[in-house]
Amino acid sequence: MPQPESAKSTPPVVKKRITDPRSVQVFLVGFTYLFFIGFIFLPLGLVFSQAFQKGWSFYLESIREPYAIEAVKLTLLTVAIVVPVNAVFGVAAAWAITKFNFKGKSALKSLLDLPFAVSPVIAGLIFVLLVGSRTTFGSWLGEHGIKIIFSTPGIIIATIFVTFPFIARELIPLMEAQGRDEEEAALTLGAKGWQIFGKITLPNIRWGLIYGMILCGARSIGEFGAVSVVSGHIRGQTNTIPLHVEILYSEYNFTASFAVASLLVFLALLTVVIKGGIEKQFQKKSFHL
Amino acid sequence: MGIELQNITKTFGEYKAIDNLSLSIPSGDLIALLGPSGCGKTTLLRIIAGLELADSGKIILENKDTTNLPPREKNVGFVFQHYALFRRLTVFENVAFGLKVLPFRQRPARKEIRERVEHLLKLVQMDWALKRYPSQLSGGQRQRVALARALAVNPRVLLLDEPFSALDAKVRQELRRWLRKLHDEIHVTSIFVTHDQEEALELADKIVVINKGRIEQQGTPQEVYDHPVNAFVYNFLGNVNVFHGRIKNGKVSLGNHHLDAPDELKNVEEKTSQTFIRPHEIGISRIRSNANDLEGTIREVRLQGGQIGLNIECEGLDGAIEAEVPRELFVNLQLAKGVLVFVTINRVRVFTGDYEI
Numbered sequence: 204m205p206q207p208e209s210a211k212s213t214p215p216v217v218k219k220r221i222t223d224p225r226s227v228q229v230f231l232v233g234f235t236y237l238f239f240i241g242f243i244f245l246p247l248g249l250v251f252s253q254a255f256q257k258g259w260s261f262y263l264e265s266i267r268e269p270y271a272i273e274a275v276k277l278t279l280l281t282v283a284i285v286v287p288v289n290a291v292f293g294v295a296a297a298w299a300i301t302k303f304n305f306k307g308k309s310a311l312k313s314l315l316d317l318p319f320a321v322s323p324v325i326a327g328l329i330f331v332l333l334v335g336s337r338t339t340f341g342s343w344l345g346e347h348g349i350k351i352i353f354s355t356p357g358i359i360i361a362t363i364f365v366t367f368p369f370i371a372r373e374l375i376p377l378m379e380a381q382g383r384d385e386e387e388a389a390l391t392l393g394a395k396g397w398q399i400f401g402k403i404t405l406p407n408i409r410w411g412l413i414y415g416m417i418l419c420g421a422r423s424i425g426e427f428g429a430v431s432v433v434s435g436h437i438r439g440q441t442n443t444i445p446l447h448v449e450i451l452y453s454e455y456n457f458t459a460s461f462a463v464a465s466l467l468v469f470l471a472l473l474t475v476v477i478k479g480g481i482e483k484q485f486q487k488k489s490f491h492l
Numbered sequence: 493m494g495i496e497l498q499n500i501t502k503t504f505g506e507y508k509a510i511d512n513l514s515l516s517i518p519s520g521d522l523i524a525l526l527g528p529s530g531c532g533k534t535t536l537l538r539i540i541a542g543l544e545l546a547d548s549g550k551i552i553l554e555n556k557d558t559t560n561l562p563p564r565e566k567n568v569g570f571v572f573q574h575y576a577l578f579r580r581l582t583v584f585e586n587v588a589f590g591l592k593v594l595p596f597r598q599r600p601a602r603k604e605i606r607e608r609v610e611h612l613l614k615l616v617q618m619d620w621a622l623k624r625y626p627s628q629l630s631g632g633q634r635q636r637v638a639l640a641r642a643l644a645v646n647p648r649v650l651l652l653d654e655p656f657s658a659l660d661a662k663v664r665q666e667l668r669r670w671l672r673k674l675h676d677e678i679h680v681t682s683i684f685v686t687h688d689q690e691e692a693l694e695l696a697d698k699i700v701v702i703n704k705g706r707i708e709q710q711g712t713p714q715e716v717y718d719h720p721v722n723a724f725v726y727n728f729l730g731n732v733n734v735f736h737g738r739i740k741n742g743k744v745s746l747g748n749h750h751l752d753a754p755d756e757l758k759n760v761e762e763k764t765s766q767t768f769i770r771p772h773e774i775g776i777s778r779i780r781s782n783a784n785d786l787e788g789t790i791r792e793v794r795l796q797g798g799q800i801g802l803n804i805e806c807e808g809l810d811g812a813i814e815a816e817v818p819r820e821l822f823v824n825l826q827l828a829k830g831v832l833v834f835v836t837i838n839r840v841r842v843f844t845g846d847y848e849i
Contacts (some may be wrong), residue, residue: 384576385576385579387570387572388570388572388638389578389593390564391541391542391563391564391566391569391642392564392644393564393565393590393593394564395564402578402593403578
């Protein structure tokens with residue numbers, strides 16, 4: 204093939220820059236770093252320096268203390284219930300919204316965001332008003348020996364409310380992008396509903412689901428506002444980790460407070476690491492999307 | 493009968509997608525549902541497969557009334573426009589899917605499934621790709637796997653929804669011929685939906701032209717192409733020049749010119765008419781050979797493979813006329829932009845009355 208003339212000689216250099224001027228770049232990168240230092244690295248460092256102020260043994264004592272252990276247990280119990288419940292709800296909601304047409308679909312879709320929009324404190328109050336001992340429903344429950352407010356069920360319900368959009372939010376765009384074709388193909392091939400779900404739908408949304416569950420779990424661990432309203436702050440009974448941190452702090456027990464808080468930081472860092480790993484997987488698999 | 497549809501009607505809200513449509517297809521035929529987009533052809537296909545419910549009507553597949561069966565019991569093979577392969581499953585697992593989801597008692601043994609899948613993949617020339625994932629295949633390869641998958645369940649009928657429209661022209665051509673050959677081997681009653689008249693003409697035993705949820709015409713490709721029953725079918729089945737005019741005293745007006753009306757319209761009273769002329773039924777010469785020839789100037793020359801497309805502005809005609817001439821003639825007559833030519837109209841179709849597409 205004959206080479207065009209220009210290919211032999213050196214091509215002309217394009218001088219016009221497409222990117223922003225260097226000063227803007229330096230400013231933006233610098234600003235980002237400053238922001239990170241001020242709002243993330245510094246506070247994180249402070250948490251740990253406070254936590255270890257009275258030494259390693261005091262730190263261990265603070266997090267080994269019975270009330271602290273109870274708080275950790277309650278938090279983990281909450282996460283263990285909330286995440287599966289919201290996973291089921293999230294998959295069901297995303298399935299319904301993306302695969303069927305029904306009345307009120309768009310309203311439902313926008314209502315999904317409500318827990319994000321509403322202050323968690325109000326979310327907690329809603330449940331107190333709904334099933335607190337002063338309401339008819341609440342007193343009826345009380346007569347039957349079921350206590351929701353100021354006990355574990357209330358904490359779990361409030362946390363479910365606050366975190367339920369995470370998984371559905373993650374799945375809806377994914378399922379919308381994937382469409383119904385594969386399910387329809389499976390249907391014409393004779394598959395039953397549960398076979399379609401297990402063999403086609405669930406594998407297709409697997410990474411999105413795991414990702415949503417991680418976000419949901421992280422939020423469940425850290426939820427303060429809604430839980431604070433419904434828990435009643437009974438030490439050793441209805442205190443989650445964030446509530447326990449707050450109690451210690453208000454008792455001027457700063458070092459112990461930060462020690463327990465550091466547990467939350469560890470859990471958060473763990474979440475971030477796992478999330479990063481999943482994201483990588485997600486991208487690697489996304490050619491299947 | 494392979495497929496019998498009786499009085500199918502389907503509306504989406506106010507919109508009538510299928511309008512009291514009946515159709516019989518003999519066993520073993522390959523039928524094309526041809527129509528413009530939005531004419532209801534895909535809806536009809538989905539109704540047969542049970543992916544969409546008809547408002548009324550009856551569907552009989554291979555002498556079994558399947559109207560009220562759920563889709564998974566209809567036993568139709570469906571090939572989707574965008575393949576719809578299971579992205580998390582290998583090619584083998586995709587094709588085996590329909591067999592593996594059978595109830596335990598009907599399910600073939602593992603070995604049998606393997607043999608059947610391998611046989612089918614050989615049939616569609618994809619047996620080399622057993623362990624590949626759909627994303628590792630080209631469009632044409634995916635569609636062939638999709639076809640094998642649909643055939644794996646021994647379907648009563650095979651339905652193909654614009655199976656080639658997402659492929660590029662060259663692959664489309666190849667797959668078309670290949671599908672025709674495959675159908676001659678397996679003889680399962682098949683319907684494919686298309687908006688490409690060339691595809692329908694080349695591939696189908698019979699063409700069903702659909703417009704606005706109704707059948708306009710059905711017949712062999714030859715019949716439909718040579719004897720379109722109305723202006724819509726004529727227009728839809730290929731490139732065409734349309735001239736609006738009047739028919740009067742056995743003559744059809746074509747701009748300032750008058751042509752003899754076809755025999756069946758000789759005695760029509762004065763009416764509006766539409767005259768259709770296919771580009772390849774127009775003769776071009778440099779000298780007047782006939783008193784009726786139109787005189788014109790070539791305005792545009794287009795290369796169309798073996799044919800040359802000409803846009804000719806004729807005297808006394810509102811609007812230019814499109815003609816197609818063989819390349820050889822084009823060279824011999826030394827045609828080019830701006831050249832004066834004489835246009836002989838060899839064949840016209842005249843339809844009276846108005847119509848809209």
